[in-house]
Amino acid sequence: MEKKIPYKIYLTEEEMPSQWYNVRADMKIKPAPLLNPGTGKPLTLEEMQPIFCTELIKQELDNDTKWVDIPQPVLDFYKMFRPSPLVHAEFLEKALGTPAKIFYKFEGNNTSGSHKLNSAIAQAYYAKEQGLKGVTTETGAGQWGTALSMACQYMGIDCKVYMVKCSYEQKPFRREVIRTYGGSIVPSPSDTTQVGRKILAEHPDTTGSLGCAISEAVEVAVTNDGYRYVLGSVLNQVLLHQTIIGLEAQAALKKYDIKPDILIGCTGGGSNLGGFASPFIGEILRGEANYKIIGAEPASCPSFTRGKYAYDFCDTGMICPLAKMYTVGSQFIPSSNHAGGLRFHGMSPILSELYDEGIFEARAYEQTQVFEAAEIFAKAEGILPAPESSHAIRAAIDEALKCKETGEEKTIVFNLSGTGYFDLVAYKQFNDGTMTDVIPSDAVIAEALSKLPKVGNE
């Protein structure tokens, strides 16, 4: 007899994963290594140590260990907000009138408002274990900064956050959450760093970008004793920690014999899609299953769909290592009209390699399309989604509507990575009808790509 699928599937504590999954171990072609922009050679552990926590560098460089034990203090913290439910979106199915089965993994039910807490607590743990005083970071939409401040508070270390200026101004309440958890916040670009002063001199009116904020946070980490820099996306280590999402989803699907056809996540730096889809991609790589996997990105910052697979700086200030990734260029500054996160010019090297091999596809969406999907979802399923996550919702709705046309009963699973409770300025624009779509011209992207470094690309 088939087990009745509940509206929400929660794993029990016993069913929870106790290891992260490293998809690189199953990749035949490994993601390209980070390069030292000075020498053009792969960065060594020693070279990275002034910037990053040692254990995290080891995870960054380890392409072989398939399963990594989650440290007990991290598992303890996970209990606070995990397992997240896998929800059968039956209200959305009904609203769309689709024969498709839609499920979403809901990562937004925690005070940081998103999946970012999964990696934040791991990174704070390793920093604490190393005896560090604190960490520095950047935050775009604010979820990562909030998550890191919560994690650092739990581990008892300091947290300095550089927040992209337009978000800092649009989301004053995010700042207050970060402050409640004891984190300090500076709008970026700022005059507190050399690189910030340089960017401000060149672009006095800039509203900032993740790339700028990264440069500042890195500078502060390397120039202050006992501090290291941590990052909420892009890096291999972050994708590793975020696989808790996909592993839980896999276990929940398996528990009820649900076989997905299509898996969807939004993509900014890649932690969302990477964390959610990696365990399923592993099945594809091992020849055990086949899925259609879709990365949904903003048309305003279209790394996959209009970028180039090349070595590039991870930051605007060009002080970070070079990563081989899909990029629209480190000098590309996305429009400040864009409502959510996902404003990063590059993309996870792991996902970039997998995309280049055709393991998954990518789609770019304009923001009014995305908010239309957000509203449909909010009304049907009773959750106000984050603008970032709403890219995945858009793709899921589009796939479900295709099924409505063809009559196919496909099973669609997407990652609802966060809630939109701090994004009401954007919702107001949408409700007022004043939201505009922001799509860079070919010339703007070509100009940014013309500034790719020579190192690694010759």
Add this chain to the structure above:
Amino acid sequence: MEKKIPYKIYLTEEEMPSQWYNVRADMKIKPAPLLNPGTGKPLTLEEMQPIFCTELIKQELDNDTKWVDIPQPVLDFYKMFRPSPLVHAEFLEKALGTPAKIFYKFEGNNTSGSHKLNSAIAQAYYAKEQGLKGVTTETGAGQWGTALSMACQYMGIDCKVYMVKCSYEQKPFRREVIRTYGGSIVPSPSDTTQVGRKILAEHPDTTGSLGCAISEAVEVAVTNDGYRYVLGSVLNQVLLHQTIIGLEAQAALKKYDIKPDILIGCTGGGSNLGGFASPFIGEILRGEANYKIIGAEPASCPSFTRGKYAYDFCDTGMICPLAKMYTVGSQFIPSSNHAGGLRFHGMSPILSELYDEGIFEARAYEQTQVFEAAEIFAKAEGILPAPESSHAIRAAIDEALKCKETGEEKTIVFNLSGTGYFDLVAYKQFNDGTMTDVIPSDAVIAEALSKLPKVGNE
């Protein structure tokens, strides 16, 4: 063998209650009936029909039916955000160093941010069933207005919300959520109603109160065809719907053989404590168990601790029925410095009668004490609580600290009714050290109580 208690207890769909519990059926002395202020006689169904939905009036008047079936469409909607977890607050226990066992029922994990959705969907359902066009209501902190707009959108009826002006101004983002769900919002007092214009003429600088907003919403309901007024607290029917909280909590505790000693909820109009504690109070009334039950109220609006048990108007405009309740007077306007909801002058007639009989106790807290507790909780348990719910947290922490002194291992269960994601203006005040406590003088309360109606009190 004792079952290991998980950090979060979720009921399965099969274990979910399918009926609400009417505590009045177990009360020897029933709560006093609502009176017609003109005649001084108990209001009849016919008299109430211009204001309220018929089925809800029946529930209001029914002191005898112990179990009320939850309609299937309401159960369907409950699936979206229920069951809510019962959480073992082990991180808070550790932070406090207490031998007490602390649990909380977490009602905040939905887009309305609180337990209010439990009654909103029931009321919207009965309005729809009656063939109404829509409903009117008031909202203080905004949770009720948000919940009702979500519920009305789901049922496909119109929703007009009068929002207490100081909240309207302090919480612009709440308005946007209500708008996303298709509700319309007017700051109260407003010039859209007779009673609003009168209040504005007498108190031009008022920042409003729940009492004013109720008067306006009622006026709009009775003067518009196909509309009725609905209320998010105070009334018997609301407490009935909210018992889903206590029934779930009871089932979750029973599942793991946890025997509570102390049960705590915050009190504004009573829906929170009433919904959470009623099923446990029923056990006390039936002589099956004994619990210490605590209602935690704000010192700025101390209905239980400094009010009088008397007949009073439910609204400032004195157009509503009279209810016998603990009240600081319908003409009492709480300080606008007060940060959260719980600003209502009166209290649920059911809870008032039970309190008068000594079935539970009440405590009043100043707001800085409350935010101190909120911060301790947020840091320990990773959830930013609503100011309202933080009154219950304060009481729970105080009880746990008493256990630390005495070494007693009491089991404390409180209702965490909501999250503080829309209360960051208040958190900012607290973080900045600019929050003040607001306690009305004896003279102010005596003055307000001197204006109690003669009807019902002679």
